[in-house]
Amino acid sequence: MITYVYLITLAIIPYFLLRNVEVIINIVFTACLIGFAFLAFYQTSRKEKIISELYEALQSEFRTVKRRLVTTDKLARKEEREQIARDMHDSVGHQLTALLMQLEVMRMQSTDEKTKKQLSNIKDLAKISLDETRSAVKTLKNEEEGGLSAIIRLIRKLEAESHVRITFSIKNGAFTAPLSNEQTVAVYRVVQESLTNMMRHSHVKEATILFESVANNYFQVEISNPFEHQSCVKQGFGLTSMQERMEHVGGKLNVQKSQGQFIVRGMIPLERKLIDK
Structure with missing residues (x-):
């Protein structure tokens, strides 16, 4: 003035x-x-x-x-x-x-x-x-609550508390996949850790989560979010913890960066006795 x-x-x-x-x-x-x-x-x-x-x-x-x-x-x-x-x-x-x-x-x-x-x-x-x-x-x-519905409820709670926009995609009967309680916890922890990494390192607070049942024998979860850094992905404590959780339930975890997206993909084998039941 x-x-x-x-x-x-x-x-x-x-x-x-x-x-x-x-x-x-x-x-x-x-x-x-x-x-x-x-x-x-x-x-x-x-x-x-x-x-x-x-x-x-x-x-x-x-x-x-x-x-x-x-x-x-x-x-x-x-x-x-x-x-x-x-x-x-x-x-x-x-x-x-x-x-x-x-x-x-x-x-x-x-x-x-x-x-x-x-x-x-x-x-x-x-x-x-x-x-x-x-x-x-x-x-x-x-x-006891289990399965994909329990995972979605937990993630929605995390979304409301952390100001994160999450888009869900459910394919090939993943909603009815017979996940055990231990597998449910492992999938949720992987999603939770992925979203935590996204909030720390990504400039956009949004993520896409895909749940898919592969050939009725495997349950696959994929978390992707925009990633602007050009450096290679380093295996830190969070990624190591996610990998150990997936291996504990017989699954595996793959982390990659592709076309500006940071992608975490995990796959868990479904127990045959649960499927038949």
Whole structure:
């Protein structure tokens, strides 16, 4: 502003000495218009900056509340499952156990072989029902999430927390690939480490993730992101850790740089018994 006023003064002085009032008025009027324009631009920029900071704060608060709601909802579902499991164990389980005892007493007291055989069959059915009830109670208490759906949920959470834009692509029945819990964890850790490397070294915070089932025998994951450095890829601790995780579950990892893209590709063999099942 001081520089602006100084330049206007320098422009006016020659005409002031020549007493050219009309030119002086035009210069002052134009200077005032430009000054108001600069002032309006400054105020608008300042307001935009304040709004942007407020938006970022609200967005961060929204993510915090969203994570809290997800956690609360998960705890609520867990408590509900445990309550149902307790009710099933205390009511159905105990009643079936009492029924088994009564059937055994009736079978021992019966003198008719045909009746004993019928009671024995009923007892077997009651025992099967009791075993299924116990299995259902155990499942409710120990709910395990696995497979590709669990990986996607975990990555979406990472995406929301890290301001990263992730594009998913699922091909050839990868969504129903029978991944074990150990394989699921290995794939997720590879994706997580790849995204962490991307956030550290890439100028663009976006990545593409491809999940694919190859010939129903292998599960393939590919993570690619823009990569501007021209130097060769160095095998650091992160890449070594990813490679060890894949090898631990019988898979392999390949890292390469191609056409401005940094690509991490992992492949895991699917267990035949899981596929047949």
